[in-house]
Amino acid sequence: MINKLTDSQIKGVETTDRDICVVAGPGSGKTRVLVERFANLVIEHKVPVNEILTLTFTEKAANEMKIRTARLFEQKEMEKERQEIEFAYLSTIHSFCARLLRENAIEAGIDPQFRVMDELETGRLKEQTLEDTLREQTDEKTLDAFLNGIFWKQTDPNKSRLKSFKENLIQLYEKIRNACVPISETANQSDLSQDIVNSYNEAEKLINKIKEIRSGKKLPDKTREKVDYVLDQWATSNLQKNINKLIDIKTPELDSITLALLNKVKCVHSSINLQLSKDVKEACSSLRDELENLIGLLAEDYSTSIKKILRDFLVNFDIACSERKKAESLIDFTDLEVKTIELLENKKYIADEIKRKFKYILVDEFQDISGLQKIIIDLIRSKNNLFIVGDEKQSIYGFRNADVEIFQDIQRNTDPESLISLIENFRSRPQVLDFINHIFNELWPGSQTGREGNHIDEIAPSMDSTQQLKAGAEFSDKPFPSVEIIVAEGKDKTEARKWESMEIAKRIKEIVENGEVRITNKRERERNISYRDFAILFRSTTDIKLYEHSLSHLDVPYYVISGRGFFNTTEITDLINLLKVIESPLDEINLAAVLKSPFVGINDDALFWLTDHAHSSNKKKLLCEALDEVGAIKEIEAHSRNRIIQFMKFMNEVQVIKPRTSLWNLISFILRKTEFQSKMLLFSNGKKRYANLLKIVELCKNQEDFKPLTLRNFIEIVEGYKFREIRESEAPVESEEDDVVKLITTHSAKGLEFPVVIIADTDRDNTRPSDYLVYSKNHGISFKILNPLTNEAEVPLSYERINDEIKEKELRESRRLLFVAMTRAQEHLIISGGINKDRAIGDNDKGNWYGYVSSTLGLNPDPEENPEIIKLNDNKRGQNLSQTIEIRHTRIKEENKPPKESKRIKLLTQYKDEIAVCNKIQTPSPSKEIMDTGTNILSTIMHTVEIDNSHYVYSVTEILKFHFCPQLYYFNSILGLQGINKRCWIEPDYVENENKLNDDEIPGRELGNIVHRVFKKYHLSRLNLFGQAKDKNVLEEYIKNELSVYGLDTNQKSIELVANWVNSFYNSDVGKEVVSSKLHKGETSFIFNYRHNLIRGQIDLFYFNKKGLLKIIDYKANDIALDEIPEKVKLYQLQMQLYARALETIYEKKVDETILYFLVPNKPVAVDTTVKACKELDSTLDSFFKAHKDGEFKKSSGQKCKWCEYEGIC
Template identity: 30%
Template sequence: MVVPWLCDERGNPLDEQQRGLAVSDDAHLLINAGPGSGKTRVLVAHYLHLLMTRTDWDVDAVVTITFTEKAASEMKERISKVLQRIAREGQEENWRKRAQQLLDRLPEAPIGTIHSFCARLLRQFAIEADIDPSFQVLDDLQASILRRQVCERWLWAAITQPNSSEIKDVADTIVTYYGFERAVKILTKLLKLRPLIEYRRSNCKPILCRASELEESEKALEQCYDYVAEAYGTAKREINGLDFDDLLLRAWKLLQNEEIRQRVRKQHFRILVDELQDTDQVQVKILRLLCGWDEPDSHVKFFGVGDSQQSIYSFRNADVSVFNELWERAQKTYGWRAERLDINYRSVKPIVELANHAFERIFIVSEKEDASLQRIRVRFQKMKAHRILAEDKPCIEFAFFPFQNAQSKWQRLRAEADWISQRIIELTSNGVKHSDIAILLRELTNASVYEDALRRHGIPYHIIAGYGFFETMEARDLLSFLQVIAEPDDEVAWFAWLRSPMIGVSDETLFWLKQGNFEQISCDELAKVERAKKLRDEAVQKADQVSVRELLEWILSQTKYDVLVAALPQGKQRLANIRKFLRMAQEISDGLKLTVRGLVRYATALMEGAERIGEPPLAGATTDAVQVMTIHAAKGLEFPVVIVPMLGEVNAPKSSSEELVADPEHGIAVRRYNEAGEGLKREDSKMSHFREVDEFRKIRERAESERLLFVAWTRAKDHLILVGAEEESMQKGQAKSQNSGWKNWLELVIDTLQVPVGQGQKEIELADSVKVLLWDEPSVAGEKTKMEQPTPLGVKWMEGKEPIPDLTSLKFDLPLGKPSVIRMNVSDLMPKSENLRSVAGDILAALEFGLVIHALLRYEILNPDEQQLLWVAQTVGADAERILERADDLKMFVLRAANSSVWQEARQAKICRHELDFCCRLTNASDDMPAIDLVGRWDLIAERQDGWLIVDFKTDAVASPEEAEHKVNETYYWQASAYAFAAHRVFNAPKVQVVFVFVALSEPKEVRLQFPEPKRDWTELQAKLRDRISSLLFGQITSPQNC
């Protein structure tokens, strides 16, 4: 009889080896599972086996950790489908009953990422962890913005202290050596490397290098790191936030408590981990403590699945050496059961055999190498093919085209893209569906070339993920516009905006602008440049008065940009991109209270970081279309036909030009500078540690790049096509040693497989018997690629037909001694204890509550039902469950607010605006002080006949009207002052009245403040605000508690 939970979601039973692993439960088990071997099937079956055969276990007994939330959702879906089938068709009644029980509890099952599990653990043991259980988790980009902001503010405050102190001395030292901007950048990077630093400290290893080798600047840098780390922690506490690193580090610390560990183990009996190769040292420390690997009496069993050959996420701190070391210790030290899954059910036999032949020569671990080097390489796990090819014809193609050095990069890429398009036409004419084909790129930087080629050949396509939505032409154009507002000295942003369809100047004009030779520019082109300058100047004025979205909608109307891009190929997709950019810009600026400059930095972090935001899908995006995506995005997927282009463009890692390099094994190194601020050359004896760490980083990244090629190769089910352009003078047949390395992927493939390029199109045999179709010129079926249509003007610049100005020599004079501007949110002016005040003793944050009240008033929903409350909660990003818990209070507060006299005044005003963002600049008191951008949001602002009115409804739990007045004077005065001054600056308001309405009182109390105050003017109020901000900045300088 077939056991139903030992089948996949389609009812197919596991093979004998998979089934044996799925039911194994007598010891810790580690599985090294090759591509296409069914590791997820085994993991799901093991999960179901544990819970179906132990009817006294609840779903909490089994913790399942996945690499992404998406993978967790997919795993839950697989589990659900199997359980549904058992509940519906199970042969035994007790099976059906148990399956239904598990289905009912599945939504509560601890299946998710290691971060979500740690967050759950910290909330459960919040008192022991010394945190507020209602903390919010900052995503990577929110944390990135906050880190930069903290470092910038702390360093500026430190160097501007009036009196000498240890803090001022170390801050002055790093600014002297590195300059202000560079010092901020280094400190920000150190904060990002906090898990590595804490791990090294826990093992008594230095942050940078041995104390005896530290220079003065490096000693100061280590001290400054401790200060900014504490300042960063303070900033997070003020918003009740934890970043992803906090979740791991705090959970690690929590589990070091013996009593906590025992309590956790009484709740969780099994720990299952998928994609184990993508963990880091801290995560494995957490798993070790959870399971008690070093404790013989622990009853918690571990079940881990991974594949070191597919470890490709170092940019997310994944460390392949962790898996390799655990695999070795599992057998030699722990005595675990360690098994391999090596039958490939995905790819046909020739694809598997050639992969075996190639990668057993690429994945080499030399016993003569240092142990640390051996750990970052992988030993090849040979695959066994399950699928036999029905037809005896090549299912692998190599299209390796020669080029001359005179050809530009764009000409090479254009030739590749055209060849691929022609080949896709041939494949689809022979019955292959477009949706069966995937083009996998190392990154989407040059995806526009393929987009253009596919369009010209009439091939439907869809671009998925990659470097992300902000890499699309439309997002880049709109971002360039915002950048010239926020950073007017950024010439690259100016050139990008001028060249975009918004302005439309030619490359020749850009060249002459760079040279300063305006006489060479035609009158028409000069008119475009002048118009751009006027638009920019007007936009700067508007930026202080309107929201980011309104600013973008204004530039669209002025330039007709949306009309222009709609006329381009894929016009509907481009319009969708514009709409998404407007929506995301508004959401990001609202959510993080960012100015235009902050939004630009956030988007830049998106493009430079690991986050991936896909293009918005259009209706029909899932129809028959070629899929273009990054190899990272394709991880875990499979396609009948896989095309991997641009092999010649994926280069080996180069020496770092950054200020800081890091490696999990060798630590962190900072580039050293001389007294003139010039970076020392790599060969300098003082750069030995930097050189050592950087060399190890290069080796690590080279090894990961090889694994990335393996992942791309093994996505193919039926057909694999590798495409690349190579130099005609390239020497063939000279395999590279590990020391000399390879120049690019194309060279790696040619040399490893001894591909006989340059001998014409033909069918060859590699690895003794694998047939490969070899192309060596950009043509299909003997015909040269032809241009079917004239090239649109919008893409001419990519083809090398117009001279592209050299922008590499641009120099930017950045301030070395101080920042140019400091950004402060209105909430920063308030006493810190008020940032997290509670509402009437309830756990609901006052901010959330206030947002919902203002939204209900805005939409005039005065007696909301449950559905309306849920909708409003979703609209403002509040916790729906908490909102429903306080529904009665909400209704009461809304009615009180609506009946207040100030609400009636606002409704009768000639202008009344809700939730209006503002940004106003406080002018400098002296040349030594940077400008200050004050940002915030008016919940309700109205223009009356006698002046402007600003209303803020407060839900504070005050006991009397007198306490409400005291609250305003002690807590909200600076908020009111900032609101009023911003209204004066933005709307030129001569008089402003700020009214706080305390709706928690049965008779709401209105506290009114008039600005400017009697016998004072707006200049004095600006000075007071400046002094307040200065005092807050200096007040942030505190010594670390645990130095």
């Protein structure tokens, strides 16, 4: 294989005697170099697999490397190494940190069973902690005064200024944590006295110069008057006296002196008018600039005291966050890095042990590492064992704390023999590469030795002749240009985007139907382009719905990989509106939204008459009161009136259930009762909407596992996520391999490639409002402050400089992001933008992509003046064009007609009213409606599709469902369909049994969940030597809390039932062995690799007894008799065998015994997990993964079909 590599790639694979820095351009085969280097170290240098550490940027990249390396070992018949790669140190840096901390938990001072929080959970914990810290340290009066001083106005008119402050404070806190600086050192306290004096002296020199000019030259009358006014203001301000006071007095009055001086300087500054004659204009302009500097210095000095207050508050907030996380054994992603650094710095012997262990370290995507990650790598690396791969031109994750300067510094300081450049591109057509080289030769003209700008240390990338992308792949000839520019014009940006999106949809359809673009790379089979070959890339998804609408309009199938986000989808918004009404029925705005939504589905006329009835009667009423009197409003049509009456009955039912159940159960009930999910199937993207509603229930359940939630809590959490734009992805329903156009952000497309790339919405400025609380290592914390004498904001010098740095860095990253977007294209690149007639060309200074392209190509600001084919054949700055570049240029005028309506639009128009309110044209029973809908969906999707599931993690439950019935698994786990009846696939009689329960009895499923949670939380340290609870009250309190979480009655009978089970278990022989064991772990999640397929699950309890034997226990809370146990064991045998297989894989130790413990009738039963007994398991796993590969999930018929929840649609 190595003989197919280029010379530069071979050098990267084979050089092992020094540190290596590889600069890998896009499409240059860097992953292959990493894989080949790993294999070369193992094969040629005999380095054991577990002595190579490989760090990647994403889990997906890590999995891809594992698969490719394992495949390479398999080809060389190296079975031992192929198996070892599954457990190799090949992961993201976060996974490596987590592994290291777990292995050294005692030394790190953390709970070995810590759990890493996701972004949602981390955000919630910080918000709660901030609330508590504010409550403890301030009252309403002092907090208001503090906000007056620091946060002079709210950042968003839709939020209170307190809410804005909280969000900005958390953002600031994270920036400081990732800067590797103690919070206590973030308030810059340097003495500014001398700087202030120096600035004043410079201003005084300029005043003297102006006086000389005034007396020495005859100035025009108007100029002389303006100069005299400035000199008078200077003289009367008596700044020198105030400056002396500022230097000499060090008392609490210092702030008032600084403030007085600040306002006097501002008076002088405001007196300067630059409409002057040439003689004096330059000196007055210099004076104004110097006074602005002096104002900034004085504002800086004045802000010092309040900076200390903010710093001290952040210190306390940090302590509170740490204590809360420690108490609950939680860690966030930043903690993983910080605690790893502390471990390695404080326990040097662990760092030395890692250095001895790992002979070589490979790091991918080095341009995107953060300062914390660089410290970790420096602490574990040895001399001449580091191999890094990166490309400064593709550093686009600054918002995730990536620091491109780290890679640039290494690149600059590496000797030429250790620096390898991969510039051959094996992805894109030469014409596409020539176009990219031309654009960026203009945008990045500097060499690697020069630096851009005055504010930051970042090196300007270079696209000189040595750095330009070179074609490494051969393509067949193509008669059409490979680059297109589409410009749509509108009276405003919104209209321009509308025309642009329509032209994109039209162009995609033309290319597919006319066969204009083909796959021509000679490594692949030549064929026509299909929809799956298109990707539309966006910098921002703010207006993505416009583009979705245009694609739907022309029946172009599409799939949104990165949209506006899960929490902003219509169906989630509708559900949250309903939850708000349930929480607060008096909220008229949300109630009106719910009445119009598919939950009720009344039309505008009905809503008008309801509102009219409420507001025009003698005694004005609320909208919710008008609902009770809907029968008296004759103007409302009968079908709308019936809907409202049904809604009121439903609301009454919800209010009864609400206090008696958990929140996720309540939401499940709402969706089931209103058939809201089934209604979503009637809309476009119905399957995705359906899946999103399933996901919100799951998210709610996960949040409640963290801490019990009230309805108000959950609404606030979701609203917080929406405001902070947390990017929770929508639930996936389509495969990316379907024949669909992909809509994706450029950030998400990093590392991917597509035959046709359309970069849309390029005439969007890269501008955002400045943060109110900012931080940099050089200047510390800074913010605008309120001037109490003028009631205006003052801008400290540090705030201005930090913001200049931020804007400069963001503009540079914007250019790199454009580079990444363009280099995703293989065969064809389309750049499109919608421009405003009043501004026909983008503004370069604001990071406008269309502005970059149009100015580089020399396009006329009037699109009509540009030719249809633009030709580039010059050789500016050494650019080496493989041939003349032809670019197709299309202009869309405002008066263009929209495309003809598709059949789908005509259908929606024909039945507009019925579909808008989810009216059924013929109204069958609800159950039949669901069955018919499900049958129709299945008829369109039941076909064989080969899907790549290599990166998916399957659950044990999914495998058990498949074993029970492949088709049931397909309906439930792949399609996400909700069954007709609430039935359990493994416990067919649970519904019937639950219907027979008395009011004070616990349903079986909830009982099982409660028992597991009690066993998880009630620690063994609370048991005495006889396996009984030391404190009965503590145990009962645990049980009571868990009953409350599930909304169940906390009566003594239920509490004693569960308490007796806990005591009985620990008093049994098995329980006593657990209590006396060397090591035990409860509720342990695992992932293990079965023939390149990942399987996850959770084991109730496993332990190593005194003899060191490994045993597994799974609790069962079924209420059964002794003679029923053998039948139940058969149901769970496969599950227990899977658990044993997982632990044996992970711990590399044989499981001695696998026990099903039936709490009723207190009976342990051993499950056979011998090789012979596990034949059925192996057969099931092989069938499971084969079914996924073939896309065939056959029905398993039998008696069980009678009670299956999918009986009606199977």
